[in-house]
Amino acid sequence: MQSCSPFDQAQRGDVEAKFQIFLTLLAVLAGTALLARRVNIAPAILLLIAGITLAFIPGMPAIELPPDLILLLVLPPLIYSASVAMSWREFCANLRPIGLLAIGCVIFTACAVAVATHYLIGLSWPVGFLLGAIVAPPDVVAPLAIARRLGLPRRIVVVLEGEGLANDATALILYRFAVAAIMTGAFSLTKASGTFVAILAGEIAFGIAVGWLSLRARHWVRDPQIEITLSLLTPYIAYWIPEHHGGSGVIATVACGLYISWNGPLLISAATRLQGIFFWDLVIYLIEGMLFLLIGFELRAILERSQGIAFEDIAVATLLVAAIVVVARFAWVYPATYLPRLLSRRIRTRETAPSWQAVFVVGFTGVRGAVSLATALALPFALPDGSPFPDRDLILFVAFGVILITLVGLGLTLPALVTTLGVARDGRSELVFEHENEIAARREALAAALTSLDALTDHRELSNQVVALLRARHDIRSQQLPASLDDDAYAATANARALVRELIAAERKFIHAQLRAGKINDEARRRIERDLDLEEASLTNRESGTAPL
Structure with a gap:
């Protein structure tokens, strides 16, 4: 028997150590998600805190979060899944507020951060604008989870979801313009504006084309396993090709997902839809959970990198930028909501103006997340002439600090705010x-x-x-x-669902006894169990949507 060399043994030990860390993260993910459900807190908040705690446990190795892992591997399925779940009709009906937030608010916030950091802490204009582009886009995961759990009005949820889908594209394009300006020392607003419009139009067309091809291919193969595999490939094709050619990739992925959302129901088979829902739910659950855990892990490495900067400078910059992104969002959402109605009679007659409480909730959901950290980590270490990239470590720490402050601070207080304002x-x-x-x-x-x-x-x-x-x-x-939706009808249907679950459990026990007695074989048992599973899944589907059926 051939023995392993010391190099092979060391390599195997390294692989085993990484796998053990992966299993530990999975266990923490499951435990934290369960705790979040018990204490009624958004899982993203507890996962971030759990990641920070794990990072400083003695003996725990440092984990570096490769920025390409988020921008190229993690971001496409997250955006695509949210786009497919989004209603195309509702997206179009709310296109104005979504566009004002996803494009206007991101640009406004980036400019506000640039102005504040330039005049108050002395950052150069290009670096200040770069920092603004990094922290400008709010995350969509945590606030939407809270919004759905609190039962906010549908339009608020749609606007927040639509903003979360599109704002990353605006921020990534601004980010690339800012990095290019710092690297080359030149910037043209006219050229940048034309490039932005070209990217927007080109990616929308490309995303729709990818969605069209994906649906036709899946309809042609008519095999659930192959169809789900194709659905997994679709967001990467929509994202990678535009991203490789200088675009953001986000707009194309959103356009692709919305096209499939609108046209997919008549082209995707029932078997694929049932299996695909469970598959994508698990994929997104694991991606989102691991993402926030790893963001928490990054604090240790960020602290090690920023040791050369005075703590007072870091604290002042972080608190300043966090305050600016929160205030800038409020300064934008109120005029963006009410000014169009003051200026356009058509909008006034077509749409009812939302209450100031609803607008306040939208302004309060400016939680930053993984994309901000990924873009900060993706900054180059040096300029073309070999000199260090200006203020890179400060930008990285400020980005993490803004994520921590907004996610924990705003995320924890949002439920109480919604209850106080009566929006629910x-x-x-x-x-x-x-x-x-x-x-x-x-x-x-x-x-x-x-x-x-x-x-x-x-x-x-x-x-x-x-x-x-x-x-x-x-x-x-x-x-x-049910004949009505009064309290008696709700109670009756809830009792009926509970009884149906008990009856399904009784059927399962009897079928298992029949199998052990040899009266049916395993194939028959699996077919019967599948029917019972589908019936129970139907009950769960109605309960998860708080439907009265």
């Missing part, structure tokens, strides 16, 4: 109205199916028994719809 009440009323429309749509769909059945019986020779079975199926589904 409007969301609950809106939810009842949506559920009433859903019930009506379900009844109309069942009626349309029965009409279709009558037409089919005229053209096909169907026995009375088959027709009776089909009608009985629709009668049962129709009877499951």
Whole structure:
């Protein structure tokens, strides 16, 4: 038997150590997510704190977060998944506020940071603008998780989600302009504006083309495993090609996801949809959780790099920039909300002006996240002439500090703020109205199916028994719809769901006993279990959406 060389043993030990760290992170991810559910705090906040705690445990090796891992591997599936889950109709209906936040607010914030850091702490204009581009885009994960849990009005959720999809593109383009200006010492506003418009138009067209090709390919193969594999490849194709040619990649990925969201339901099979939902939910859960854990881990390496900078300078810069990004968002959202209505009669008559409380909540959700840290880490170490990149370590620490302050500070206080302002009440009323429309749509769909059945019986020779079975199926589904949405109806449907779960559990026990007794084989047991699993998943789907069905 051939023995391993000392080099091979050391290499194997290094691999085992990294795998042990990975398993530790998975365990912490699961435990922290469970704790977040128990204490009703956004998981991202606890994961960030857990990552910081782990980073300073004695003996824990330092973990470097490669910036390309986020920008090239992690960001595309996150953006794509959120885009597919987004409603194309609602995105278009709220395009003005989304654009004002995703483009206007990001540029305004970047400029505000540049002005403040230039005049108050002496950063050069290019470095100040670069720092502004890094910290300008709010994260979408943590505030949206809180918004959905609190039951905020649908329009607020849509606007925040749409902003989170598009603002990274604006920030990344500004970031590249700023880095290029520092590296070359030259900047042209006219050229940059033209490039921005060209990137925007080109990536939208490319993203729609990728979405069209992806849907046709998936419809052609008609195999769930291959279709899900193609769905995993789609965001990387939409992102990598524009990014490689100087674009952001984000806009193309968003356009691709929105196209698939609108056109996919009629081209994607039911089996693929069921398996794809579970697959993508797990992928996004792991990516988001690991991301915030690793961001916390970065604090140790950032502190080691910034030892040459006075602590007072770091603290002043961090607090200043954190205050600027919060204040700048509030300074932008109120004029952006009410000025268009003052200037346009068409907007006033078409849209009801939101309350100041709702606008305040939108302004309060300026939480920064992984993209800000990734772009800071991606800064070059040196200029073309070999001199150090100006203020790189300061930028890196300030970016992390802004993430920590906004995520923990704003994230923890957002639920109390929403409760105090009473914004969630409007969301609950809106939810009842949506559920009433859903019930009506379900009844109309069942009626349309029965009409279709009558037409089919005229053209096909169907026995009375088959027709009776089909009608009985629709009668049962129709009877499951509640007649009203009052408290008694909610209580009755909740009790019915609980009883159905108990009945499903009883069926599972009986089927398992039949298997052990040898009366059925494993294949039959799996088929029966799949039907029971689908029925239970249907109950979970209704409960997760707080639907009254």
